[in-house]
Amino acid sequence: MAWGILDVPAGKTVPGTVVLADRSDLPSEYGHIPAELLRHGTGNFANVVLSPQPTSSPNDPLNWPTWRKDLVLLITGLSAGVVGAYGPMLSPGFIVISEDLDISIDVLSQATAWVVLVIGLSLFVFNPMAKKIGRRPVYLACSIIMFTASIWGAFAKNYGSFLGSRVWGALGMAPYEILVQCTIADLYFVHQRATRIAAWNMFLLCGISGGSLISGYIIENQGWHWMFIWCAIIFGALLPLVYLFVPETAYIRPPLEQRFAGYDVGRGVTPEKAELAAAVEMSENTTKTTTDAESAPARIVGYGADDPKHSFWRSLQIFTGIYSHTSMLRIFIRPFIIFFYPGVFWGFLMYGATLTWIVVFSVVNASIFTVEPYNFSVSQTGLISLSPFIFTLLGEGISGPLNDYITIWLARKNHGIYEPEFRLPLIILPLIIGAAGFYGFGATIHYETHWSGPVLCFGLANMALACLNASVFPYILDAHNELSEEAFVAINARNFLTFGLTYFVNDWLAKSGALNVFLVLGSIYVGVVLTTIPLWIYGKRARYYIANNKFLQKFMQED
Template sequence: MSETSVTQRSGARLVEIEGAQMKTLGHLRLRDKDTNEVILVPTPSSDPKDPLNWPRWFKLYTAVAVCFAMILCNFLAAGPTLAILQTAQDFFPNWKETGMSGPIAKTAYFFNCTALFQGLGNLLWMPLINKYGRRPIYVTAFTIYTITAIWCAVAKEYANFLVARIVMGIAAGAGECLAPITIADIFFLHERGTITALYNASLNLGVASGAIVDGFIVKFHPWRYIYYVAIALIGFVTLIVYGTFPETAYIRNFAPTGIITTLTSSGQRVRRGVKSEEAGVAGASEVEVASHDATVESNPGWIQGLRLYHGKYTHESLWQMTIRPVGLLILPPVLWATLVMSVTIGFITAITSNVASAFSTAYGFEAWQSGLCFVAAIIGCAFGIVLGGHFSDWVADYFTRRNNGIREPEMRLPAIMVGAITGPLALALYGCGIKWQMHWIVPTIGIGLINFTITQATNVSLVYTIDSYRPIAGEIVVTQLAFKSAFGFLLGFYTNPWVEKHGYNVAYGEMAAICGGVLIFWIPFFFWGKKIRQITLSWSVMKWVRWDDDREVGE
């Protein structure tokens, strides 16, 4: 094999393989050529303060704690929709004279605006996260989130409550973009799919747990008790953030050429040198890159890293990082992954926006009974974690082995075929089940399957784009979350008119067709995604996307 040379040029690596030059990201050796052992990417430093060197138990604790925080971020976003009737009656006491359609439509703004600003708020948070680190934003956002929960609990006027819900959405949105970045900071490439699946599941579990808990609350107590319970839960998580969430951002000085760290079958790390011709295709773990001229000191260990501020982590301007998601949306892999997240999460928004009235009309269910149907969502998420996480990692590793240890981001994509089947099926079951008043288990299975699809398919597409553009993973996540929120905001308003005009079976059948049409695009990306990524690096739009060298993380 010819010598592999790697240089840095505007954040993209120029890799010369067998005489042919190609710009690429995410193209690296993940398995040792001789031993077939997993190569740790990024290469961990010898610094015990490096987050990649944290104890395994603390990494897992951090991942679980972050995901629990994510559950609570969505607990108040959509969960209280189960109490929309009681909320409308409270804010519009003359509802008996005016009817309920107007008050319910106005009350829906509480929840739709929260969902919208959860995504749009990320455009504010992500530049700050990249510039000043993760911990300051965790502390700030969850402090504001706790305050807004108290604010909502005591707000008596419509406008006051609406403003509180909007600010709540901005604060809660920080968790959505912080979680996947934190996971990418502390876990290696070969572990990322499984752990990120927990994050995607937590997005759904927040809505599902909110629906279940809130349904029981409004059965026995006034609707404001939803916020009293949330204050206790969110306050508890905020204390965890204050006391146990250290900074995970780390300025990494990459290993010299020919130095790799592998993971043996017994879990031992082995750091050794290899000849350049044996290294094959190198990731940053096998490439010498100049040390970053950073304005941040070496990251303290996880126990000592609880200081609020550690310095700046990039020289990029806040404005540059704010507008970058606009350019990213034009890149085909990012656009497709954004549509995957939008149609899957957007259509569960369509379901939750009228689930109470749908089950009430079709089956005579009360709010708490409709909420219990979301137990299926929890079951769906559990299976989605396995098939979206461990299974997708297994699929990617299978194709990596077949490719002589070389990993491409597209090797993960075949795992999404499961979600491409269950997504349309879920929407068809829900729509037809409600329309023809089949047994209540039919639409309930639909709820479970769509939540499975969100966890499974969204995880595959999200990790695919993070692997493809790892240095700007934060902006990648924000692009998808912001568009998803805008799409969900529109669906929140137009689902009921859509259903009223065409019926549940036709409306959700059309949603099923859209969902399947988007997900099936995994096939062309699997075969031609690498070439698409190479071609797009020369597009003029890349001037919006290019990043400074100090954003490189070793992939």
């Protein structure tokens, strides 16, 4: 295997390893289905083999027109943006809110910690439900929860009611933070995913930073209750859009070998089996009609080609079927097992050590910038978030398309074979940017530089998160696609880490100072990111051993 990735025994295939580019020197173990029978991309991607291979059914989400897929992504992305804002939106007004509710800033920051904890716990409910009954019911239920929680928060008059509204809202936040990636896997091919994940992540992270940016002015001029009122208005507008234009994207797709049951390598499609075969239909641009079933390769009827296309009214159904026959108990237990898969544990460390540290910024910014030497007002404290907002846009705009380009280029250099580890080289970028952000923030605060110093470093840390997620989430989707729901639940165990840190970070900051706090956080971040090196080397072998473990095969595979 090239570039330091350790290979598996010859002739063995590994989950996640797929043919992504047409090459004449394709290894023999990947040539059991001729490339000309497989569906390809179009335009600049005409020589890219689509993975996963769609069926011929018009109801297969992979076959939906691009505008319909992107509309689903836009609506779920906008919802994710508001969810992103919902968590830290009150941080610029912590001092004002704590005085109004007659509590300390520490108690108020602990309310944020409880929100983070409930998000992590609710994933153990909603993601198994999404795997069992589909994504659509979960999206609708959580949109309703967010709408009602916002109304509740707008009328909260004491800390108990305030905390109750925040916890109830946290239940609805979880799917938009983590289930959207599974929807992206439902809708898009491997070579398109990083760009779309970057788009979703842009909505989420811009919501986190942009919410604080706007909320400072709203809290200062209208009062903090109006933050909840505006959230209720926005979710009230998004709820009907989710109902009308986010149909079910879960789809049961038979294995590729089953769809090629009638193909006999070396002869083409046997006349006896051609009528019964469920082969993948070739691309419109590369199809050539032939009447000789023995000539290679013939075009035969694709699986699902005769399915009647679902009407718009059919797409409005909330429950459309059961998408997993595995028991809920097994689905619930799986995240605890998959957490220890090397790639998933790496994703937990990467996502946790970055996003948790970013949440720390939102918790401590008010206590840093509203006192000497900066003396910012509430609205000025909110303006700090303009930096991460801009840097997040820049990071997502670069990282997603660049990651997809790198993976296709590496696959072509690797005889047309794609490995999920090809998502990892881009990690070099967030390693450098993130280290500068975390170390720089602590140093500039400690030495009381001009406010532009820490604000710039705050933006760099957010840009690092944007670039990092463009590698982490596509890697998990590609390496463990069949268990993506469980994998993302496991990764979001980082919420428990965030809960613990936000619970005491203000005390830690007061006792140790910004330099020591962010020196520790930055060093942990660098150490965690460097674990990408062993994953690059051993990742493929780890996937191979997992796939060949008899217990894991039995317990983790679908019934």
